[in-house]
Amino acid sequence: MLLLLIDSPKKAILKKIAFFLVLGLLTACNAKQHPPYAYITNQLSDDMSVIDTSTQQVIHTIPMGNRPVGIALSNNNRAFITNSEGQDLTILDTSTMRVISHIPTPSGPVGIATNNNGSKVYIADWYQHKISVVDPKQAKIISTIFVGNSPAGLIVDDNRQRLYVANRDDNNVMIIDTATQNVLHTINVGSAPFGLALSPDGNTLYSVNVRSSNVSVIDTNSAKVTRTINVGEWPYCAVVSPDGKHLYVTNQDDSTISIIDTVNPSIISTVDVGDSPEGIDITPDGQYVYVTNWGDGTISVINTDNYNVENIIKTGKGSRAFGQFISQ
């Protein structure tokens, strides 16, 4: 608006200054304060390794609670971590790398997800079969959603106001309306669904079924399983590439990653990683897949151009990172 008012050619230089001033302000507001970081919960050393994905190096090691497992990131510089034995939630300010608060939770906090702006955090309770909804500002649980037995993986789809829940011991996935907190659909999948992955367009949800060693492909619009894809032994988690064309699945008991073509569903490659791969995520540019090797306390970094493991990064012990752990 200011620019339109400045019209005179005499004020061209002023216009230029104003232009760059406004541009500068806009850039400052939208600036990524840092390249994408990977936030790795180390379950057995009770801390978190923060990795700068541009240098592939650990730049911070931050103490967590007792047995940190789940991780969720919001775009207001917050990381949310479930401490499974500590029975609490740690909130980290990722601009200062300082822990802001610990919020007590019910007895079995594992899976976790947040909406984009970080105003609501959903925590799955393994023992009490419910989701606690946390308001980080008030630093407390504001409501509870009852789900199936031993809920594990969670994903929030902000656009559709939905929460997806994998109920491990009921062999199903629930779709929950985040506005009303009602269960909209319950979909039977394979045996013991644990990790979930959502395509970027929100149309396809993948449930990783630990005991049946396969992935159920769910059409989120019809709420139906459209396909089942066999993967490796004891699969755990998965992530979809930013273009939606590939799905990467960790196979804990084979110490491999299955790479699946989602367009013509089939396994196109199997990559050896470290011992007991669990958490998996991809950099926003789709270039690198990060896999946490729980048994080794390392990360395998896979280049998606050639599926080579390009780097192995040492973390704390029991690197798990269950959730979406790479920032945008």
Add this chain to the structure above:
Amino acid sequence: MKKFLHFIIAALMVAPMVATAHGPSRQQVKETITINASPEKVWAMVKDFGAIDKWHPAVASVEMKDEKTRVLTLGSEGSPTITEELQKVDDEKMMLIYKITGMSVVKTITFNSKDTPYFTLPVATYKSWMTVKAVDGGSEVQWKSKFYRSFMDNPPVPEGQSDKDAVETIKAVITSGLENLKVVLEK
């Protein structure tokens, strides 16, 4: 008749392995030992699924139920048992994988007004890998196990049933087995 009765009692003792929550975290124990013997010789002994009683000090006898299923008895008749199923034998990698499919109930206590069984080992969904590889001075055997504790409900956990108890028990099983495997093979 007596034998049949024994069978019934044994069948009742082997509790079904129900797939439910056993604590949120899978546990792992991984131990290695170097043995002064050729990898071929070590692998031959390790892969002989029905002969673990020849080297594991805790196993008194083994009965093969079929070519892939063994029942280990940890003492004289009537002692605790473990039923294990061979999942994979890879001669090229010199690796075998097996899992526990059943265990006898040693005792049952009442905990939080619920019947709580104590199994031969305080674990569930137990899976094991044994690998032999050539190293300087002979062979290295790695024995790795992944499992959950057997107690399914949320804490508090009854005595001897915690994640820590499960890990310590399995560690003892693996370490004592590897040490005696070394003794037997180096004789």
